[in-house]
Amino acid sequence: MPGIMSGHTLMRSSGSFRYRLILKTFRIEGPLGVPPLGTIRSPIVVIFVGILALKASPAQECPLPARSLTERLQAVAGAGMVSSHSFQYMEELSDKIGGRVTGSTEAAAAIDWGLGKMRSIGLQNVHAEPWQLWRGWSRGPAEASLIFPTYRKLEVDSMGWVGSTAPGGVDADVLQIDIDNPLDKLLTDSPTWAGKVLLIHRGAERSPQNASNEYGKFLVSAHEAHAIAVIGGQGGAKSAGVKLTHTGILGFTSYFDIPVVSMAAEDQEQIERLLRMGSRVRLHINVQNSISSGPVPSANVIGEIIGTEDPEQIFVVGGHLDSWDLGQGATDNGCGSATVLGAAEAILRSGMKPRRTIRFVLFTGEEQGLVGSREYVKRHQSEMPNHIGDIVLDEGQGAIGGFDLNGRTDLIDSFSHLVQSISGFGQFSIIADPVFGTDTGPFTLAGLPGILVTQDTTDYQISHHSAADTVDKVDAAVLIRNTTIEALVAFWIADQPERFAAPWPPDKTEQMLKDTHVEDRLKSLGMWPF
Ligand SMILES: [Zn+2]
Numbered sequence: 001m002p003g004i005m006s007g008h009t010l011m012r013s014s015g016s017f018r019y020r021l022i023l024k025t026f027r028i029e030g031p032l033g034v035p036p037l038g039t040i041r042s043p044i045v046v047i048f049v050g051i052l053a054l055k056a057s058p059a060q061e062c063p064l065p066a067r068s069l070t071e072r073l074q075a076v077a078g079a080g081m082v083s084s085h086s087f088q089y090m091e092e093l094s095d096k097i098g099g100r101v102t103g104s105t106e107a108a109a110a111i112d113w114g115l116g117k118m119r120s121i122g123l124q125n126v127h128a129e130p131w132q133l134w135r136g137w138s139r140g141p142a143e144a145s146l147i148f149p150t151y152r153k154l155e156v157d158s159m160g161w162v163g164s165t166a167p168g169g170v171d172a173d174v175l176q177i178d179i180d181n182p183l184d185k186l187l188t189d190s191p192t193w194a195g196k197v198l199l200i201h202r203g204a205e206r207s208p209q210n211a212s213n214e215y216g217k218f219l220v221s222a223h224e225a226h227a228i229a230v231i232g233g234q235g236g237a238k239s240a241g242v243k244l245t246h247t248g249i250l251g252f253t254s255y256f257d258i259p260v261v262s263m264a265a266e267d268q269e270q271i272e273r274l275l276r277m278g279s280r281v282r283l284h285i286n287v288q289n290s291i292s293s294g295p296v297p298s299a300n301v302i303g304e305i306i307g308t309e310d311p312e313q314i315f316v317v318g319g320h321l322d323s324w325d326l327g328q329g330a331t332d333n334g335c336g337s338a339t340v341l342g343a344a345e346a347i348l349r350s351g352m353k354p355r356r357t358i359r360f361v362l363f364t365g366e367e368q369g370l371v372g373s374r375e376y377v378k379r380h381q382s383e384m385p386n387h388i389g390d391i392v393l394d395e396g397q398g399a400i401g402g403f404d405l406n407g408r409t410d411l412i413d414s415f416s417h418l419v420q421s422i423s424g425f426g427q428f429s430i431i432a433d434p435v436f437g438t439d440t441g442p443f444t445l446a447g448l449p450g451i452l453v454t455q456d457t458t459d460y461q462i463s464h465h466s467a468a469d470t471v472d473k474v475d476a477a478v479l480i481r482n483t484t485i486e487a488l489v490a491f492w493i494a495d496q497p498e499r500f501a502a503p504w505p506p507d508k509t510e511q512m513l514k515d516t517h518v519e520d521r522l523k524s525l526g527m528w529p530f
Contacts, residue, residue: 069495072352073421076491079349080484086342087476089117090334094471099325101160102365102372103136103296110321114301114337114362121345123303123360131375133365134253136296137161139325140288142261147171148282149274155264156231157245157326157467158287160367162219163257165229169286172197172228176275179236183217193225197283199271200232213524216251223258229285231271233262234465240265241462247324248465252369252525259287298322298364300372305347307356307494314357314383315494316390317343317486318373318439320366327469331396331460334471335479337362339393342483347491354494356388363439366394369525373439377446388501389449391489393482394438396460397474400453400482402429403489406440407512408449411501418492425485429454434516436527445522445529447504453486506530 067075093113100107111128118126137160144154175196177186180203215236222230233239234248245262274281301321307313319336323329344360365371377384389408393400403419405411409432419428431454435441440450463469493500504512510530513519522528 067352069492070421072350072495073488073492075350075352076346076487077422077424077484080342080346080487081480083349084342084480084483085345086338086483087474087479089341090330090338090474090479091471093321093337094328094330094334098328100321100323100329101137101139101325102298102322102368103133103292104138104325106325107298107322107364111299111301111362111364114321114341117341118301118303118344118360121303121341122348123344124306126301126303128299128301129376129379130297130299131365131372131379132295133298133368133371134295135161135255136292137255138290140164140290142259142287143169144261144263144283144285146267146271146281147284149279152267152270154267154283155243155245156261156267156285156287157247158289159233159247159260159262160249160324161255161291162250162260162289163223163255163291164288165259165286167288169284170228171282171284174199174231174271174275174281174283176201176272177218178202179215179218179232183214183221186218187221190221190225193222193227196227197285198222198227198230198232199268199275200230200236201272202232202236202238213521216254216256219250219256219258219260223256227258229259229261229287231261231263231268238265238268239263239466241466241468242266244462244466244468245326246465247326249368252527253371255291259285259289261285261287298372300364300376301362303344303360305344305354305358305360307358308353309355310499311357312386313388313499314359314386315388315490315500316359316361316443317490318361318363318390318392320364320372320394320439321362322364322367322372324367324465324469326465326467327463328471329469330463330471331469331473332464333366333394333396335397335474335482336393338479339483339486342480343487343490346484346487352491352495354491355496356494356499358490358494361390366439370436370439370441373442374527377442384446384448385503387443387446387448387503388493388499389451390440390443391451391453391486391493392439393453393455393486395453395455395457396464397478398456398458398460399478400428400455400485401426402431402454404435404440404452404454405430405432406444406450406452407432407434407509407516408501408504411449414500418489421492422485422488425481425488434513434518436518436522436525441527445509445527447506447509449501451489453482455482
């Protein structure tokens with residue numbers, strides 16, 4: 001809390017400084033509900049603050065001595081590390097609201113919660129920006145048992161935005177499908193799929209990204225061929241972790257009218273072994289979900305710190321408020337949401353004001369295909385030339401190890417100065433590989449640096465989208481460090497004397513996406529804007 005320390009120091013010097021800085025302490029800490037450490041307990045300071053607050057008006061204030069960028073970053077880092085509430089935010093969101101699938105009542109509660117937090121932190125222009133998801137979906141029971149050649153209860157959970165079996169479930173034989181084969185080759189066997197449960201086998205060598213495009217087409221064909229259900233996670237992937245399943249979406253803006261389940265790897269491998277032995281394998285499977293007949297409401301949650309010199313220029317600090325529902329959404333993306341709120345709080349508490357506006361956004365609909373961030377870019381189209389970029393934390397609970405500038409190789413040099421200025425937090429890698437797995441994507445398409453923080457994902461691989469996505473997986477010290485780093489990056493970018501980045505013209509972005517071979521994937525997701 002450097003601002004408070006200055007107040008103490010300067011009380012012993014000239015009257016005007018003393019007056020101004022105490023008032024500043026009062027103003028910064030007063031509305032935020034956090035006791036200013038070391039001052040609230042001192043009756044002298046409290047009296048001073050009381051008297052001087054009555055006398056003071058902003059016009060009487062002397063200008064603050066200019067602080068160097070380093071001093072300004074020190075103030076942000078101090079506020080971030082010393083008095084962060086980001087862990088409490090993550091805990092509250094996860095424990096009190098829990099899993100919050102876009103369009104659900106829990107997601108609506110999370111939107112209200114986000115608005116309340118932004119207001120209590122002291123952000124400006126706090127508001128919700130409503131948008132509609134094309135269909136809502138909710139999870140019902142999902143259960144499966146092996147019934148031949150032996151009986152065993154199996155661990156399954158439904159994927160998102162998929163259909164149901166007949167009520168009460170169905171008994172059916174299992175047929176293994178090698179999804180690495182081209183779809184037209186697979187389809188030659190599709191007459192044999194009727195009445196079967198299709199178990200997906202996917203080789204490790206295939207990237208999930210490429211596999212997911214084909215997988216959607218396969219699911220449509222499986223439904224048309226009257227298959228009973230499909231066992232296979234996102235892109236047909238097998239589950240990871242001890243007796244865990246991983247839910248998730250199987251295509252952007254898609255609903256597959258066939259039950260698709262993720263099965264615990266231990267259970268899936270037993271079935272695979274039995275099939276290898278040549279045994280007939282029969283399951284009972286019951287999956288009951290529901291899909292809405294029309295769109296459901298959602299909203300992005302927005303608050304700002306208005307810039308002092310170029311307020312029309314905007315840097316976005318984003319994370320997604322929505323989550324899946326098997327766990328609590330603590331690591332995906334309670335951590336990201338808490339980082340957004342905690343970074344805002346650190347900058348406000350520091351007393352440092354950035355030259356440009358920092359806009360804090362809790363996106364929703366990320367899990368259904370970056371819907372909230374795409375809606376944001378659409379809604380703010382006229383403002384996009386004034387955007388500088390966005391930063392997003394969406395790799396869970398692990399420590400930040402670097403930054404991905406998503407195609408903006410031209411910014412690596414200037415970003416390395418930033419990384420140098422926060423080297424007290426460690427060494428950070430800088431890459432510029434375009435990825436479209438989170439809310440940086442729509443900013444990248446708009447020609448801006450969508451900055452994804454890269455993290456240690458060892459534990460996240462297990463926790464995300466699973467029943468293990470719970471508060472206990474998050475280390476408060478790591479979350480607070482991550483939050484502070486994000487606050488520093490946002491402040492550094494928004495406070496540069498020269499604007500850090502402007503949007504590339506569309507043809508330049510288009511060429512970059514072609515050169516980096518993501519064109520096909522974006523086209524198949526319906527995200528190619530050129
Ligand atoms: Zn996420």
